[in-house]
Structure formats: structure tokens, C-alpha cells
Amino acid sequence: MVYRDADVIVTAVARTPFGRFNGMLRDRTGPELGAAAIDAVLERAGPQAGLIDAAYLGVGMIGAATLTPARQAVLMSRLPNETPSLAVDRACCSGMTAIGLGFKDIKAGAAETVLCGGFESLSRTPLLMPRNRERAIGPAVLDDPLMLRGPVVDKPIAAYTADEALRHGIDRAAQDAWAVESHRRYFAADETGYFGFERVAIDVPNGKAGQVSVTADESPRPDTSLEKLAALKTVHGSQTITPGNAPGLNDGAAALLLMTAGRARAAGLPILARVRGYQQVAEGPTSGSYTPAIAIGKLLDRQGLTVSDLNLIEINEAFAATVLVSTLRLANGDKAAAKELRGRTNRHGGAVAIGHPLGASGTRIVMTLINGLRQRGGGVGAAAICGGFGQGDSILIDVEA
DSSP states (O other): OOOOTTSEEEEEEEEOOOEETTSTTTTSOHHHHHHHHHHHHHHHHOSOGGGOOEEEEEOSSGGGTOSOHHHHHHHHSSSOTTOOEEEEOBTBTHHHHHHHHHHHHHHTTSOSEEEEEEEEEGGGOOOBOOSSOSOSSSOOOOBOGGGOOOTTSSSOHHHHHHHHHHHTTOOHHHHHHHHHHHHHHHHHHHTTTGGGGTBOOEEEEOGGGOEEEEOSOSOOOTTOOHHHHHTSOOOTTOSSOOSSSSOOOEEEEEEEEEEEHHHHHHHTOOOOEEEEEEEEEEOOTTOTTTHHHHHHHHHHHHHTOOGGGOSEEEEOOSSHHHHHHHHHHHTTTOHHHHHHHHHTBSTTOOHHHHOOOHHHHHHHHHHHHHHHHHHTTSEEEEEEEEETTTEEEEEEEEEOO
16 A cells, blocks of 8 residues: 555654553653653654644543643643643543544644644542532541542442443453453563563652663563452452453553654655544443444444454453453454454553553554554554543554555
8 A cells, every 4th residue: 555645644652651550650740741752752753843733632530630731741841832732531532532633633634743642640640629518617528530430320430341241241250361361462572572662761750869760561460360360359349340350540651643644755754554544432321341342343334344354453451341342242242253353452462461541541552553563564453442431432543564
């Protein structure tokens, strides 16, 4: 395939290592993490900062930064102060939605180059205290937004995700097995240097020692096993979800640079991949375990493709259950077809291993998909992610053979 000058392409990607909750990245604010990812992309793209028309950055838990967190990240980065920015709040979809907005701007002729991504510091997400309370004097009840619940549903996300998984015939043993496989695939890829395509080091405070460079993802566990996961208790009233078959609460940032293929060629920049399409969907508030399947299905229909045309798939592991339910739905309930599909999905590990900084994950899985397609010598792939209370996004990517 030969890309046309008007095609939207990706020319640079970068992400920080993903840190554990209260781990190595805890002393960096969300905007600081975002600025680090922005600067890494600019470093990889060369002197393009002045050509960037806008920066769109997703933030899943905006309370950790408040008041235009994307603008804060821009001001902390090497981008010119004149760069317009937008913080995208679509829960876990946010980082992918940011790419979708940049894609649509360029397709509409409203921009030629857009920096897209997302960031999250769950370690710095504050507790919330109501401004108004029943008694002006006396104890105040704090609310923890990291419980990931809202008045639109009567139970935590982990609880209703488990219910959906069981309705699809996917039990805890299957979820634990996928979690173990996620770690195995991650370490197999990491040992080959696979994540050097996307991951860059970040300096963080280190007490009296000054600074320390964080180079590796902090959450992957090399000793993960079925026996260890089976011994874990479920969380938040869930029937199947445990700390072992779900990602932890994480910190991190990811960004990439979109532009037209014509501008990339004129600037002598690499064309890593083409963005062929983007799709947003929404279903009922407890449908997150399969909205990635809905989003991929609608996107493929618009492109005149089927699931069999996809060489690789990335589905964010909000839970192990999310991938298992979504692949079963993409396979129309055919268990054998779903098993084959899972062989093409998250081939290098997923968020259960790597971590899930909410605003960053949608961007991270896109760059992981690009990397996988490039390493196999080209092809077509889809990335999809669910977001709070029944949202979903998907992006279709191709890489020249």
C-alpha cells in the first residue's frame, strides 16, 4: 500500500514506564507525567514543536490535577505556550478519544499535526469531602473516587464486570488463566527489548539522593502463577475479580504525534503507521466488558472488513474478563473461534501485567499495536478500550508491508 499525502499517520510515540499505586512515580503529578511523555515524543520527532496545531490529552480521574490538566502539561513541556490544548474526560477511553479527536481534526482539514495522548496519577488522586453536609459541626465523611463507582449504578465496576463475565460463561478460572498469560506474554516481549519502541525513562525524586531514573514498568510480576492467583480473595463484592486478574491502580503517561503523510514526507519524518478509522460507542452502564467488541465491530463494518482481516488486536485489560468477554462477542459466541481470536489479541501482554493508568491506556495500546504490526512486517490491526459506565472506543491501524 502507498499512503496518500492526505492520510493521517503516526510519526512518533512514547510513554513513561507505568508505576504502581504509591510506587516509583508517586511524586510526579499527572501533568508532570504528561509533560514527560510529550517531551519524549518531541525528542523522537525532531524539531516539530512549532508545527503542532493542538494537544489533546486524556485524563481519566481529573480530580488529581483539576483546572485544565492538559494545559498544565503543555506549559510544563517543551511545546510552545501558544499550543492550544484540550483535556478529554471519557474515563478509560480518554487517551484513545484524544487520538480520535486529532484524527478527525486532520481529516476535516482543521489541523495538520496534533499531539495526542493521556496521563494519570492515581497515587495523587485526592479524597473528596462534600462542601455541604447535614451538620456544620462534627465528623465529615470522605469519599474515595478510586472506588470507581457512581450513582448511575448500584455496585462497583468489579462487581458488575464479574456478573457480565459469568453471564457469558467465563468463570474465575478462565480469568485467572488469562491474567497469568498476560504476564507471560509481557515478560517474553520485554526480554527481547520489545517495549523500547514505546517506553522511555523518566527521572523522579529520590529523597536525599536527588533523582533516580525509572526505566521499567513496575507492576508486572514474574512469579505470577495460577496457584497464587487462586489463593486471592475477590474484591468489592465481586464474584470473580481479584487483585490478580485485574490491573492495579497505576501512574503513567503516553503520547503520540499525528500528522498528514504529506507533511511527514516533507519533513523527512518516519511514517510508523496509518490511522484508518476511529469509532466511539456506548451501551448500558454495566456493559463495559463488551463495549470493545461493539466498537471494533462497528468500525470494521464501516471499513468493509471482518475480524478475520485483523492481524493483531489490542483490547485493554481493564479486567481479564474484559478481553475474554469481548473476544467471545467478536466471535459471535463461538468458543473455538474466540480461542483463535485470543491468539491474535494482546500478543505482548496487557494491562493486567503492564498496568492501567486510566487516561494513558487508550494511547498505550495503540502504540503497542503499531509496534506489533511493524515487527511482523506490516498488516492491519484494531485497538479497543472500554470506559466508565458503558463507553467504548476503537481505532483501526495499518502498517505498510
